[in-house]
Amino acid sequence: MLYAFKIASRYLTASKAQTALLVLGVAVGVFIFIFMSALIGGLAEFIMARTAGDISHVTLQAEPVDPVLLHSFTGTTLLVQEPSTQKDALRDATNFLSLITDLPQVKAVSPQIAGSGVLRRGTKVAQVSIIGLEPGQESAILDLAGYMVGGDVQLRSGVVLLGKQLAEDLGLTLGQSVQVQSANGIDAALSVTGIYQIGAGGLDRRSIYVSLSTARTLFAMPQGLTRIEVKLFDLYAADAVTAHITALTGLPAKSWTEDGAQLLEALSAQAQTGYFLKTFAMITIIIGVASSILLSTYRRRPEIGIMRAMGASRRFVVLVFVLQGALIGLLGGLCGAAVGYLALLPFPTRDAFRSGTLPIDITQGSYGLAIALTFIGAVAASILPARAAARVDPVTAIGQ
Template identity: 35%
Template structure:
């Protein structure tokens, strides 16, 4: 008897004879895989929600001019220099050759959007009310690729330029204004302008909703007395978890100060990494329990079928074929158990999305089911290797004598 068909037939027959054991181990594997699928999908959905809420209001990488430093004049060789140095105050200034830098950054394959900005402090005044704000002068078309602010407009329309501005909801409340009202902006550089409020946005971050005032770049340049300037270049990247590597590359390429969200949001990054680590640990322990379950069931099967194994060896089944019989059983346990668990896990995800508290949405990714099935099948084969080796090396004569 030759061919994989023979080993598969014997393996399936053994499984059918021990239906109760087979059913229990399949249920156990199914529960384990369901836990892996649901927990991974849950953590992925939670991380996507956190990233969207946090990074959805900021760029992934920010480029600005290098910090200004004090210049210390050299002395003669025989002089002793004692210096008490205070860090130099940083003035608001433009990035040198920012137009050329913007065009270079546009060509980088890992960068998905580039938006030059001119930003600086100002005061917003209406009547007796006075609030400190951050002017954000933008190229509207480019900035929308970084932060689609037009989707967050709750009153009026998104329109900057030609004497129009857009402000946050909290700032509108504090100043007592609404869309269509006038707003005076004053800066420390002597800029003073009265603009019409075209729209009011709500980003969901109180600090941003209370401070951001969006203008056209030319309006902000005039108010900040920096004609033709850009103080920041914002960027988004394809892989946010490699933003620090991309930022380092851009810094070396341009010679400018470049920071990624991973530097400015270190606590968020630590939380995301902790979540991923805990998920991996859960998956590892569940996979280990599944492997032990498969190994124990097949070990019992070898003991129970010692006489049958001896007869099969006596009529011509080779050690390699007997080894394959039990490896196939392990693979079948892993494959069908993972399919049962995958379906159960996706059912749990559907229940959460449909009847859950609606805190966030869990995405359904079929690649997760494929990965879980491959992992469970491989686990089944590996866990079956020890009992399979034992079965293959049973002495036929001693096995037949076994009662």
């Protein structure tokens, strides 16, 4: 093994330019592999952050209560109920908050009271969704602080945060007062202390945020919550955590994946595109190494003949050329990974991804995998030409 390694490395150093070109070819393949891994991974991260990253991963919401029959009838009964704007409450939910918060997979918990209402300013009226949040936890689920374009995200009693479009529709600016009426018919005069812009028209025009205590007043809910939103460290664990929370609390919980199946499908398709591109890069590397080893064995046929005549076994000849392939794979893998890492350094980190920049995540370069696959691929690519070389008839080879 040691001597075969010496011969293999000597063959590589004997023709430095050729070896350098070969290593460069492998390194380019590895660079493409790493760049694609970082790009596909970063893109997925960016899309997730912009979609599922800003939503609740597990939502606990009271189930609608079946309408109450005021009279009992015989035979078939057709029941018609007007749609209710008031949510049914999770009456004992507050008892379970600490239980949910303590789960290791849970990043943040946001107890909420939400319902519908209207916003009035003079003659202008807008129908809105009123969301009551715990002060200090305004950005627990949706990164409201990050979307603020004016004022302060801090909620307290008597203040409201509006979307930029809604503020423009009603002609509201910071510090002005606005009249809010909930679906329960309760009015409150709130002061606009913050304006946000999420970029989604619906949220910017139809949602307003108030403190939990303000929401309790507006919806006449001295106790309980209408929903609890939970954010996880790993959003792909949502289904398992949802089941766990339901078992733990008995409350009806829903995973984001129930409504986000299309997003997951798109991300899966994107990941598969990445796999294809990476596979092609790996195939290119394998073909490159195999052809170079094949060329080397042809060029060194007389030397193979001499080795065999001097008593080198077929296994030794195979080892020499497989080690040559392995060295090329290892060098190309290391060079490609190093260049790939350096080339990705100037790109912003995943926390600094912004619209308009290429979302490349340097941490998802799969460097170790790229080096390992290149090494294994190069070894595999060398086996066939090396075996063919070992079968060379020494008499014919020496005569060449």
